[in-house]
Amino acid sequence: MKHITITDVARRAKVSKTTVSHYLNERFTNMSSKTKARISSAIDELNYSPNYVAKSLKNKKTMTIGIIVANILHNFSTRIIRSIEDYANSRDYHVIVCNADNDPLKEEDYISMLLAKQVDGLIVIPTPGNNDEFKALADAGYPLVFVDRYIEGVCVPSFLLDNARTIQIAFDHLFKKGFKHIGYISQQVNDAVTRLERRDAYIEECLRHDVKALLIDGDLSSITEKIREHIKNDSMPEALIVGNDLTLFEVLKAVKQYNINIPEELSIISVDNIEFTEFFNPSLTVIAQPAYDIGTAATKHLFDVLNGINPKPQVHRFEPELIERESVINHEHK
Amino acid sequence: MKHITITDVARRAKVSKTTVSHYLNERFTNMSSKTKARISSAIDELNYSPNYVAKSLKNKKTMTIGIIVANILHNFSTRIIRSIEDYANSRDYHVIVCNADNDPLKEEDYISMLLAKQVDGLIVIPTPGNNDEFKALADAGYPLVFVDRYIEGVCVPSFLLDNARTIQIAFDHLFKKGFKHIGYISQQVNDAVTRLERRDAYIEECLRHDVKALLIDGDLSSITEKIREHIKNDSMPEALIVGNDLTLFEVLKAVKQYNINIPEELSIISVDNIEFTEFFNPSLTVIAQPAYDIGTAATKHLFDVLNGINPKPQVHRFEPELIERESVINHEHK
């Protein structure tokens, strides 16, 4: 795979590199059509394709953006990546996808490698461990946006669900259905802001409605065990708000394992309308979040920055939407 | 964000670029410790990070590989990407992820752009539309591997499930449970080899067991409708083999919508052990495929090629595994 360069094309077309470059970049201000034709056929004959690495070096632009997600196995991340890729592709950009696994060290490595590779911008679901790096980037005016989370005190445009609202809607829904004993269960990850906001909102709702809080959290692998203990101690709530998809998986495993009837024994409302919730038995009431739109908005913002438009670096909140299905019962009718 | 170059470091450390370069690449054969120290602190003070684009141009190596998947929303693709990223990361490589959407044109664009960006290798779930390009790449010795599919007549190392075996296992399982009327349902995509192999294996099994075939396929959006018609015509099979996750979603939507009892009215066995099948009601009997291992093997092979080891470009088959759960009933006991 010997690489053909612009010099080869120039030689073959009997013109200079400059002219070929002009041709390639469609700077046609007065180029004779014979020259064009000669270059065009030289390119075809040699099957030439320009080297973007050289181009990037010269242009200081790689047409590539970096994505660092917390965990690609999260359905939300997949949808975010998909939306970014769609948008980037429409602008002839590519995306480098990195998995930080919620590990600040891994994330830090990725950040510096991506910068070293001169990506034109970065879209990140940040862990809470690299605030200083992010702050430095933001201060230096580096094109950077956050998705799903933001970092207190670091002024970076952020695109995420209105988490407080999400929990309010879920809580209210259950409360109106007659529940007083409403639990909240979620995966404990690194004190990510998303989780904290949801948890805080939950506690506030409990206060507001004057019911006592029942928070279950811990890392994924401990979830079923915790549920088991609540069952043993007869302390399970009558209704449960589930924080995200991965937590939901664990909850449903426990539900199956301990033969809990949904919704008769336990009503469930889960955050994120992932596909199987629709046809699950019973189908699950969820709060949907517009992941694709969030990703698109974030990407659009990043491209605005890349194009010199400098929109305010604020936190953009997206509206959650309640989708009622079968997993929440009328508590009075029980 | 003015970029600091190796020249700046050299100036600051009062040595030449060469020496800095040697330092960076740990070519320490006799470098005085004072020089090292001076360079080291210059780097720290300037917060220097090498420009990989320049390095790549010189080295003709970008430390980046391209992945083109048919559809990232497929759970299988996500797991493949994850495994590739894990492996690549451990070798300090990055991955550019592209979504061809099963569209040969989009795929072709991606191939040429990735080549222009000088990625060191390509891992592809190929559409059947760019055989010539792939053949040309393979013939030119370009590092390329396929995952999940392969292309007849194009000699590229391919890593995929033993599809025939998968269907045999599924069919045999149902047959042994007493079913004679076994259908196969799958999403129709572009005549990808995976789908063809599974379909052919199904037909062969029908012949071998002397039962008549009932094939349902079409694009995703038509699946529920087709099931509806079979119900209306009372031509639904008693057991169904489902080709992949996206098809399964549609089947389960129909099951829910038309109130089909699983497994009493319909036994189901699905290909790919995606997470929710385990706690679904009823839990679903599946044929698992080792997606992570497939991705890892493919990546390992690619890296072997990159390292000059040239393993045979053969088709590597991975063993499916039957996981019995609740969605298949004993037909005699019905």
Add this chain to the structure above:
DNA sequence: TTGTAAGCGTTATCAC
């Protein structure tokens, strides 16, 4: 042990 200079494949400047 360290430095000089050429080169990787482009594009930009400026001249002809």
Add this chain to the structure above:
DNA sequence: GTGATAACGCTTACAA
């Protein structure tokens, strides 16, 4: 209308 030439930031013979 087209072409030298330098430059982007790095590596690598080869010199000193």
